[in-house]
Amino acid sequence: MTTEGRVDSGLEGVVVAESALSRVDGEAGRLIIAGYDVAELAEHASFEQVCALLWEGLPPSAATHESYRVRLAEARVRAFEALPRLAPALAMPDPMDALRASLALISVDEDSVLVQATAVTAATAVFAAARARGGHGLPALAPDPTLDHARDYLRMVRGVDGAPAASALGRYLVTLCDHDMNASTFAARVVTSTGSDMVSAIVAAVGALKGPLHGGAPGPVLDMLDAVAEHGDARGWLEAELAAGRRIMGMGHRVYRVRDPRAAVLEGAIQLLATEPGMRPRLEVGRHVEQAARALLRERSVGRRLEANVEFYTAVLLDAVGLDRRDFTPTFATARVAGWCAHVLEHRRTGRLVRPALRYVGRLPDVAA
Numbered sequence: 151m152t153t154e155g156r157v158d159s160g161l162e163g164v165v166v167a168e169s170a171l172s173r174v175d176g177e178a179g180r181l182i183i184a185g186y187d188v189a190e191l192a193e194h195a196s197f198e199q200v201c202a203l204l205w206e207g208l209p210p211s212a213a214t215h216e217s218y219r220v221r222l223a224e225a226r227v228r229a230f231e232a233l234p235r236l237a238p239a240l241a242m243p244d245p246m247d248a249l250r251a252s253l254a255l256i257s258v259d260e261d262s263v264l265v266q267a268t269a270v271t272a273a274t275a276v277f278a279a280a281r282a283r284g285g286h287g288l289p290a291l292a293p294d295p296t297l298d299h300a301r302d303y304l305r306m307v308r309g310v311d312g313a314p315a316a317s318a319l320g321r322y323l324v325t326l327c328d329h330d331m332n333a334s335t336f337a338a339r340v341v342t343s344t345g346s347d348m349v350s351a352i353v354a355a356v357g358a359l360k361g362p363l364h365g366g367a368p369g370p371v372l373d374m375l376d377a378v379a380e381h382g383d384a385r386g387w388l389e390a391e392l393a394a395g396r397r398i399m400g401m402g403h404r405v406y407r408v409r410d411p412r413a414a415v416l417e418g419a420i421q422l423l424a425t426e427p428g429m430r431p432r433l434e435v436g437r438h439v440e441q442a443a444r445a446l447l448r449e450r451s452v453g454r455r456l457e458a459n460v461e462f463y464t465a466v467l468l469d470a471v472g473l474d475r476r477d478f479t480p481t482f483a484t485a486r487v488a489g490w491c492a493h494v495l496e497h498r499r500t501g502r503l504v505r506p507a508l509r510y511v512g513r514l515p516d517v518a519a
């Protein structure tokens with residue numbers, strides 16, 4: 151094989167798999183998840199129904215919601231029973247390190263791949279919630295198996311599960327459930343391609359999600375909104391960031407050349423929270439900063455449109471439902487694990503070993519005279 155020619159270091163536009171799970175149209179700003187537009191799915195489907203859709207191709211219905219609600223609830227209870235032996239991992243200072251380390255300590259080598267997917271999805275929510283409580287010096291709350299996944303996650307984190315907040319969080323979990331070949335999903339598929347197990351694939355995906363260019367952005371977005379609110383001049387603050395060589399968090403995307411369609415879905419979900427304290431000013435600051443950032447980046451990046459991505463309004467929404475900014479990325483993992491598991495299952499059925507090439511530019515051995 152020759153390694154001459156173009157090096158695709160970011161793999162832009164390189165198609166590495168066929169998938170029935172999701173499709174991103176970056177020019178039109180459209181996201182389709184297993185045949186449904188993301189806005190439609192977020193408004194009408196539960197997280198349980200999305201798991202059934204992604205893992206088994208079952209269309210959303212009351213029956214799939216109930217059967218997956220029971221399965222996920224039972225799996226949350228089992229995951230909670232594992233917490234005592236995971237205590238050192240969950241005590242790690244960074245919540246994503248804690249999630250990665252705690253997931254690495256479980257084993258879900260059951261016969262059924264659906265049982266494995268359910269176990270790891272439930273464990274992600276339970277461990278993320280336990281770490282969120284631990285971060286405030288509070289003991290983990292046991293799952294309530296009568297609740298649906300989104301509501302119980304919120305309750306396990308906050309101790310309460312108000313109806314509008316639970317609905318908004320449910321829409322968030324559905325909106326974020328899958329997004330074609332993003333970096334963490336690719337990591338999960340690469341690990342799966344070697345014949346490795348489900349937990350190893352999900353742990354790799356959690357590691358990839360942690361980075362600020364992927365799932366680590368929403369906490370810094372909230373920091374930015376706070377800083378701009380304090381500074382008073384959005385444009386001036388953003389200009390100083392760019393002058394310091396920093397990127398504007400929550401702006402830009404590898405695939406979208408227009409505004410990320412999930413930003414609009416999350417903005418809509420935020421409307422459910424109109425009565426939450428502090429919500430309205432935060433949303434107003436968010437919209438103002440988005441407009442200022444967009445105008446500034448348009449002036450600077452001629453030829454490349456940089457618009458709001460999903461993380462921008464993730465920050466506003468998760469803050470409004472009462473989550474601490476340190477727990478935003480573990481909450482992203484709580485949603486995306488549904489997609490990661492679906493890609494693991496799909497790659498097992500259809501994929502091959504992922505093994506790209508590199509071009510060696512190092513020293514060659516001296517040729518003997």
Ligand code: COA
Pocket residue numbers: 160362363364365367396397398399400401402403404405447451454456459460461
């Ligand atoms: N703020 C300022 N400039 C940005 C930018 C941002 N948020 N996003 C991209 N750019 C600029 C880069 O500096 C680069 O400019 P240059 O060509 O003058 O060097 C150009 O746009 C292309 O950037 P590149 O890193 O090659 O694009 P990418 O496709 O790899 O980047 C992201 C995609 C998401 C990593 C990038 O937009 C980013 O870092 N965004 C901020 C982090 C974020 O919100 N992540 C969540 C993603 S969902």
